[in-house]
Amino acid sequence: MVFQHGQAFPAAISERWNYQILREVFFGVHRFGKLKRGLGPSATMLTARLNDLVGIGLLEKHAYREGKPWYAYRLTDGVREPVVPAIVAAQHSALVGHSR
DSSP states (O other): OBOGGGOBHHHHHHSHHHHHHHHHHHTTOOBHHHHHHHHOOOHHHHHHHHHHHHHTTSEEEEEEETTTTEEEEEEOHHHHHHHHHHHHHHHHHHHHHHHO
């Protein structure tokens, strides 16, 4: 699967922070502040990753508070289908790896 700017889906999620952000958004963590608190990156790094994920078409950015530049992020319609199996496979791998 190829997204905007020719970036392949596997390449996009193979980067650690991108995968963690997509996983959190998939599980319902949509707001910047909650993503930052839950994952622990710097605000600058998280902003850059979110902008990259929006730019390649994996996430959509929505303002959720008038008068302030606060945003929520959602998976785009086209990415839901490949993200679900990727997240499930990664979670399964992590669980299997820990049980050995």
